[in-house]
Amino acid sequence: MIKNYIKIAWRNLKRNKAYAFISVAGLALGITCGILIFTLITYHLSFDNFHKNSDRVYRLYTEWHDDGIGRSHGVPQPLGKTFRNDFTLAEKTARVISFHDNLITITQGNQVKKFKEDNGVAFTEPEYFDILNFPLLKGDKKTVLVKPGEAIVTEKIARKYFGDDNPIGKVIRVDNKVNFTVTGVLKDLPANTDRKQQVYVSYGNMDEYTGSKKREDNWGGVFSGSEVFTLLKPSTTMESANSAMALIVKKHYTGRDLQVWKFKLQPLSDIHFNSDLDGYADKKYLWALFFIGLFLIITACVNFVNLATAQALNRAKEIGVRKVLGSLPHQLFWQFIAETALITFVAVILAIGLSFIALPAINNLFESQMTFKLFQLSVFIMLISVLVVFLSGSYPGLVLARFQPILALKSKLSQKHVGGFSLRRILVVTQFSISQVLIIGAIIIVSQLHYSQTTDLGFNKDAVVLLPIPQQDKAKLSTLRNRINEVQGVEKSSYCYKAPAAQSNNSTDVNFNHRGEDEHWGINTKQGDENFLSTFGMKLVAGRNFFPADTTHEFLVNETFVKKLNLKPQDVIGKMLAIDGKTIKAPIVGVVKDFYNYSFHTEISAICIMPDYRSYSTLAVKINMRNAKTSLAAFEKIWNETFPEELYSYQFLDDSVGKFYEMDNIQLKLVEAFAGIAILIGCLGLYGLVSFMAVRKTKEIGVRKVLGADTMHILWLFGKEFTYLLLIAFVVAAPLAWWAMHNYLQDFKYRITIGPGIFLTSILSTFIIASITVGYRSVMAATANPVKSLRSE
Known part of the structure; x- marks a missing residue:
């Protein structure tokens, strides 16, 4: 009997190639995403769980x-x-x-x-x-x-x-x-x-x-x-x-x-x-990936159910004949489950192949070494296959098994007998709600990253080369800077511990103006010479820059330092500042305009800047990018001659700042990819439904054209149904997306606001994609010869 089910299922799929292709493609994409997300989640959950007695470590x-x-x-x-x-x-x-x-x-x-x-x-x-x-x-x-x-x-x-x-x-x-x-x-x-x-x-x-x-x-x-x-x-x-x-x-x-x-x-x-203790990623992002994978699989299953119920009327006479010849409802149900299983089997094979192709790209994105664990992957694929078969096949199978044989043989079955458009409306709304949540998410992440990378940081990060300083030898430092400044294209240079914004930030205690106790907050220390401000394009709001020195005799502080003291910038000039257990004491001579000393995930700290050659580990060089190639070659030659026992390297400051948002960029690429796949699955289903509608409405379109309807009226016949559905999907998706992305933005201390423009962009992009998908098949139906349409059976 099982062999018979499979044989009939294969014949039906061969007869409906477009339906089979769309169903297989949609399920394959959804299952591929499921496999990759499952691999990613299990990989991260396995970190350091191989240690003996790991529960006591x-x-x-x-x-x-x-x-x-x-x-x-x-x-x-x-x-x-x-x-x-x-x-x-x-x-x-x-x-x-x-x-x-x-x-x-x-x-x-x-x-x-x-x-x-x-x-x-x-x-x-x-x-x-x-x-x-x-x-x-x-x-x-x-x-x-x-x-x-x-x-x-x-x-x-x-x-x-x-x-x-x-x-x-x-x-x-x-x-x-x-x-x-x-x-x-x-x-x-x-x-x-x-x-x-x-x-x-x-x-x-x-x-x-x-x-x-x-x-x-x-x-x-x-x-x-x-x-x-x-x-x-x-x-x-x-x-x-x-x-x-x-x-x-x-x-x-x-x-x-x-x-x-x-x-x-x-x-x-x-x-x-x-993440508070420098962990790789918060578990909430793994949960987000889990639900994205689940939603994509649901989207693929919804696609299948949509197309299957739409095709049901075309199989009415087949079901009627089977019932007259004695087929029982449960036999018809399992016949359709077998058909679904065959489609799922092909989709799973295709998904496994796509997963192996995509895994190197995922590893490259995460800089990881993930591999497929054969046993885990086999169990997951078996479970997901059973889930997809019954999730996708149960409802269409029950619909077909319920057909009344007399109505089926007389061709008197209508949409209401297969769930009507109401079911398919719900399914289309579900699909595009998921797609629009992902689209809105991608737009917000892009907007936040653009804001992070284009907002004035309080210093100039462009065209600044960071050269490492392996030794704090005064003579070598002086010689190196003098020679670097002579290179064509060099505009300014400064010795410092790190750039104004860096992964490495040193904080210490702070005592202001000989107060009885230290302040209830720490201060971020930045060592830099007298050229620190000019090289990075930083601005003074009060006082002056410190004079050239090898050690700390004067301090610069930022506006946040002044605000924490509830004072004005002029009030701190000339006052004594003591840090590092009061081992370093000097007067404040200037206040620097606030600058971001870390990423937008973190608040601007209270900062002091002071000279101290013993802490210099970087030479920052501002260059003219038109001479960049020549300048960089000259830097390497001079550096190697100064430090022959060391290994040369350099980094541009904007690349260093960009590393703050590596995880955000990874999240963006994933959301963009999953949004694209969700849209593609939805569009495959949409195209299949429009094709089905075009066949069902062939005579109706012919009659309308004979009675004087123009092409635009015919197109609206197709478009109005999906316009309403997309608007409903947007109404469902918008609050869900706002909630999810509002929580995402809480990880940023400095963030964009979620305005109406983001939602408008989302709905417009969805309409454009849907219009392109529906348009071609609708135009074909609208421009068909009405004489041929009226003669069709």
């Missing part, structure tokens, strides 16, 4: 309860040692301090190799590898990193540095400061981990690397790369560990700091998704 983090609540995944350097020594709550506790963009130098005879490690180097306590499961392939796990001067690397890094040679015993030099001997090789890190460092060195060399022993006892500073991981005992709860953190605050802080500083534990499973 935690990371310590810092909270500041002052002017609002601030959080950092970094902690004071002595915290890990104190937690380990003062309490018996954990089996293992390890500190790991990571740096980025490190230079690795390897000397082999007369040959010197240089490598830039973007993911950097991690100074690590050996217990780290007891807490996290990164297997060691070479070396003794009990002794690696115990002694100073040791390093372990991943297989990938070992091949990169030493080729096929045995890496054990080889020496690497980090940032031309410290030598390390490789004593172990780790298995390559899996793609689904947030731990990206592939070079680990002895924690005992931290003081030598930084040139300071103060960090080990510094409870007032937090470096974002300083992390602590702990494996709690089975009997220890997170609440009891957090209580121990409170005791550490009481022991090492005094005065108002007792209320300001808090330390807490973060579960390992939360690290990937907690």
Whole structure:
């Protein structure tokens, strides 16, 4: 019987090729999106879940309860040692301090190799590898990193540095400061981990690397790369560990700091998704992707139901004959389910092929290494296939099974017997409501990103080249700048720690005008020389720029600093400012107009700018872009001659600022792609329905033309139905889209307003797309010869 069902289903599909093609195409696109979204979600949910006892692994983090609540995944350097020594709550506790963009130098005879490690180097306590499961392939796990001067690397890094040679015993030099001997090789890190460092060195060399022993006892500073991981005992709860953190605050802080500083534990499973603590993405975006995938599959199923019920009348006599010959309703139902299953099977095969083609593009977009897990994918495809078959096939099958055989054989069945237009109206409205939600979402994300990238940032980000400064040698710095300024096309240059807006921002305590206690908010420190303002095109609103100096003798502050003090810009000029535990004191000589020191996701901070050559890590050079190629070549030559032991690189400031919105751009591309697919599926269904209407209304159109109706009247006969439906879809979609995008925009401190123009653009674009889809088939029907139309059967 099943073989018979399939054979009849195949014949019906061959007879209705257009219907079969549209149904298969729509379902294939919907299922493809479902497969890709399922793969993406399962990939991100799998992050760091492979560690043994992962439910007992935690990371310590810092909270500041002052002017609002601030959080950092970094902690004071002595915290890990104190937690380990003062309490018996954990089996293992390890500190790991990571740096980025490190230079690795390897000397082999007369040959010197240089490598830039973007993911950097991690100074690590050996217990780290007891807490996290990164297997060691070479070396003794009990002794690696115990002694100073040791390093372990991943297989990938070992091949990169030493080729096929045995890496054990080889020496690497980090940032031309410290030598390390490789004593172990780790298995390559899996793609689904947030731990990206592939070079680990002895924690005992931290003081030598930084040139300071103060960090080990510094409870007032937090470096974002300083992390602590702990494996709690089975009997220890997170609440009891957090209580121990409170005791550490009481022991090492005094005065108002007792209320300001808090330390807490973060579960390992939360690290990937907690955006407040530098996680990759909030889980709400995974939920958004889940619902987008679900809606696209529903859209494809709706498309199928629409076309199937529209085709039902064409099969009325077939059903009537079957019923007269003894077919039972459940047999007719399963016949249609078999037909649906055949379409779904072809669509699934096509979807799998499209998924394999699209996955590399998705990996490139997310800079990920996702692969299809055969077992997971097989289960998902089986479930989605069953869901699609019954979701798509049940209603049309029930409709066909209900036909009265006498009415069917006499051709007296009408639209009301197959659910009428009311059902198809609901389905079309559902399809285009989903499409319009996605269109509105894409328009709002584009508008927000355009606003973020074109709004005046308070500084000039165009045509500014950022050159790294690996050494703070006064003579070299002076020579480098003088030579750079002589290059054709160079307009201005400035030494600074980072550009005005940067991923790396240092904050510290602030005391204004010798007040009895520090302010209840921190200040963002930016080191720059006397050319900092002019190079970046920043404006003074009061006072003057500081005089040329190598160290801090004067401060500039921004307008937000003045506002937080409830003063006017002129009121702070000449007043004393003390920062960093009052170790740096100087008068304020100028107030700078506010500028965005981070992305639009974050509020503008209170900022102070001061000279300090020991902190300069960047030479910012403003150039004339007409000479860019020549200038950049000259920069590389001069830089390499100044720092022959280092590795040259550069970056344009506008590219650096653009990285703030990488995730937003990824979201935009996904929403645009899914909106396009939803529209395409909807248009396929729309074209099929219009084609069906054209066939059903052939004689009606002929009669109308004979009675004098012109082409426009005939076109309106088709268009008015879909115009009403699209307007209803817009009324349904608009509030849903407003709610979803209002929540999205809450992640931006500086954002656009959702105005009526956005919704108008959405409805107009939908009408244009629908008109193009409906237009061709409608024009064909409207311009057909009425004589032939009246003769048609």
